[in-house]
Amino acid sequence: MTAAAQVACWCVVVAAGRGLRFGGEVPKQYVPIDGRPLLAWTLERLAAQPRIAGLLVVLAEADPYWPDLDKPAGTPLRTATGGTARADSVLAGLAALPDSVRSDDFVLVHDAARPCVRAADIERLIDLGVPAGGGLLAAPLRDTLKRADGEQRVGATEPRDARWRAFTPQLFRRGDLSAALAAARAAGIEATDEAMAMERLGFRPLLVEGADDNIKVTTPADRVLAEFLLRRMARDASATVS
Ligand SMILES: Nc1ccn([C@@H]2O[C@H](COP(=O)(O)OP(=O)(O)OP(=O)(O)O)[C@@H](O)[C@H]2O)c(=O)n1
Numbered sequence: 001m002t003a004a005a006q007v008a009c010w011c012v013v014v015a016a017g018r019g020l021r022f023g024g025e026v027p028k029q030y031v032p033i034d035g036r037p038l039l040a041w042t043l044e045r046l047a048a049q050p051r052i053a054g055l056l057v058v059l060a061e062a063d064p065y066w067p068d069l070d071k072p073a074g075t076p077l078r079t080a081t082g083g084t085a086r087a088d089s090v091l092a093g094l095a096a097l098p099d100s101v102r103s104d105d106f107v108l109v110h111d112a113a114r115p116c117v118r119a120a121d122i123e124r125l126i127d128l129g130v131p132a133g134g135g136l137l138a139a140p141l142r143d144t145l146k147r148a149d150g151e152q153r154v155g156a157t158e159p160r161d162a163r164w165r166a167f168t169p170q171l172f173r174r175g176d177l178s179a180a181l182a183a184a185r186a187a188g189i190e191a192t193d194e195a196m197a198m199e200r201l202g203f204r205p206l207l208v209e210g211a212d213d214n215i216k217v218t219t220p221a222d223r224v225l226a227e228f229l230l231r232r233m234a235r236d237a238s239a240t241v242s
């Protein structure tokens with residue numbers, strides 16, 4: 001067993017967004033997917049991964065939906081209050097981790113809005129990302145990439161061979177990530193993911209290829225897709241057990 005294989009990490013789950021692109025009355029992290037709130041699916045999948053030591057869920061201020069949420073039993077669970085931008089919420093989550101998580105321990109950060117993440121991908125991220133000093137799940141771009149000009153016509157076709165789509169979880173040392181996100185904020189830069197903040201400070205996060213269907217529920221169409229994927233995963237899991 002390698003050193004990384006023994007690592008279990010706390011996971012900061014950011015669930016404090018407003019879901020503006022999704023729209024609707026209920027924030028998207030609580031919209032039902034097959035009758036259960038999206039966040040319940042995400043927490044269940046994370047809690048089922050033995051390499052996750054605990055979950056730190058970052059919530060919107062005075063979130064009225066959290067108290068009634070069906071929460072996973074058997075995994076330590078804490079909460080924190082998020083901020084205006086996603087990076088603020090991640091910073092709040094990192095600050096609220098238990099003291100037992102040291103500055104040089106690795107932590108995961110995951111979007112509540114990505115309920116279809118696979119346990120095997122989280123495991124590979126930890127196994128490969130820890131020795132590399134940090135990394136993220138991602139997938140190579142599979143479409144032809146166009147750069148638009150000012151009039152929404154094609155200005156250029158870009159090479160796609162070195163382009164990847166960034167997913168979560170992302171894995172970094174607690175102290176390094178807090179410092180990187182705080183530095184980006186101080187510089188007035190909105191880091192849209194953890195890796196971006198780390199890159200600014202000269203880190204070279206490892207791209208760990210993960211399943212393409214680790215989708216982020218951003219619009220109502222994504223909810224339909226997530227429902228399909230989660231049903232299929234449940235069916236495949238029960239076929240494996242029987
Ligand atoms: N201030 C914020 C903004 C986002 N998030 C979380 O970050 C994840 C990814 O963000 P995104 O999909 O962009 O969610 P929203 O910000 O809610 O969506 P929108 O940008 O459409 O408002 C989501 O789980 C969201 O809840 C957060 O915790 N705090």
Ligand SMILES: C[C@](O)(CO)[C@H](O)COP(=O)(O)O
Pocket residue numbers: 086111165166167168192193194216
């Ligand atoms: C972190 C992220 O999920 C990586 O793809 C993404 O950047 C977050 O989404 P947002 O729409 O930029 O908040």
